[in-house]
Amino acid sequence: RKEVEQDPGPFNVPEGATVAFNCTYSNSASQSFFWYRQDCRKEPKLLMSVYSSGNEDGRFTAQLNRASQYISLLIRDSKLSDSATYLCVVNLMDSSYKLIFGSGTRLLVRP
Amino acid sequence: DVKVTQSSRYLVKRTGEKVFLECVQDMDHENMFWYRQDPGLGLRLIYFSYDVKMKEKGDIPEGYSVSREKKERFSLILESASTNQTSMYLCASSAQGSFQFFGPGTRLTVL
Numbered sequence: 001r002k003e004v005e006q007d008p009g010p011f012n013v014p015e016g017a018t019v020a021f022n023c024t025y026s027n028s029a030s031q032s033f034f035w036y037r038q039d040c041r042k043e044p045k046l047l048m049s050v051y052s053s054g055n056e057d058g059r060f061t062a063q064l065n066r067a068s069q070y071i072s073l074l075i076r077d078s079k080l081s082d083s084a085t086y087l088c089v090v091n092l093m094d095s096s097y098k099l100i101f102g103s104g105t106r107l108l109v110r111p
Numbered sequence: 112d113v114k115v116t117q118s119s120r121y122l123v124k125r126t127g128e129k130v131f132l133e134c135v136q137d138m139d140h141e142n143m144f145w146y147r148q149d150p151g152l153g154l155r156l157i158y159f160s161y162d163v164k165m166k167e168k169g170d171i172p173e174g175y176s177v178s179r180e181k182k183e184r185f186s187l188i189l190e191s192a193s194t195n196q197t198s199m200y201l202c203a204s205s206a207q208g209s210f211q212f213f214g215p216g217t218r219l220t221v222l
Contacts, residue, residue: 008151034210043201043213044154087154089210098144098169099211103153 003027006088006102014110017078021105023088024070030100033064035073036087038104044087047073078109114138115214117202123220130189132217134202140212142205143185145169145177147198148216154201160185192221 006023013019025033033050048055050062050071061074071090075082088102118133136143144159146169156169158177166177174196178186185204189196197220203211 043216045213046210049210098156098159099205101154103151 002102003100004088004090004102006086006105008103008105010106010108012108012110013078015078015080017109018074018076019078019107020072020074021086021088021107022070022072023102023105024068025088025090025100026069027090027092027100028066028069029092030069030090032091033062033071034089034091034099035060035062035071036089036101038085038087040084044101047086075107078107080109080111083107083109115202115204115212117200117214117217119217120215121218121220123222124189124192125222126193128189128192128221130192130219130221132187132189132200132202132219134185134187134204134214135183136185136204136212136214137183138204138206138212139182140204140206141182142207142211143179144203144205144211145175145185145187146201146203147171147196148201149198157187192219194221197221 035047036044037047038044054063059076063072085104087104115136145157146154160166160179176188200217202214205211
């Protein structure tokens with residue numbers, strides 16, 4: 001079983017739609033969580049951190065469910081520019097300093 | 112503005128050549144990482160370093176070595192390039208336990 005699992009998509013939605021991605025992680029010791037965005041042929045960039053209480057940044061909302069070991073990303077009022085791959089990332093916060101990346105969920109927003 | 116730079120965006124090498132990929136960060140980060148990214152496999156960690164002259168194997172270190180002589184610079188070395196090392200190579204850096212900033216990537220083709 002992969003340590004971080006995501007639905008690869010693609011999610012194909014019209015502009016203005018609301019779309020949600022889930023991500024599950026296998027290690028209950030995971031301590032910090034992030035969503036990264038990666039455009040085609042570009043490097044991943046941090047979209048937002050995910051806090052236990054949930055957090056919002058404009059049209060983006062991230063939630064963490066420790067009991068079920070998943071995190072989610074909700075995008076409201078989708079824009080064409082939201083088309084990208086969204087990577088779910090977890091950190092064990094142990095001595096390894098490593099982040100564990102999911103394979104990504106691809107989003108296509110159509111006019 | 113924070114920055115991670117990589118020496119080349121595109122590189123073409125022949126089988127058996129020794130290949131050096133350089134990464135420099137200007138954020139005084141302790142940790143630096145080398146990943147490769149392949150379609151369907153996501154980001155896979157090759158090596159990381161949490162201090163000058165320190166290195167740790169990641170998930171796929173075979174065929175690679177690294178060097179960190181200065182805090183800001185982390186080099187990835189392919190001792191004898193092979194065709195299965197054709198990939199996108201991404202360097203990243205982070206402060207302790209924090210999210211990672213990525214460089215623009217080097218697309219390496221081994222013929």
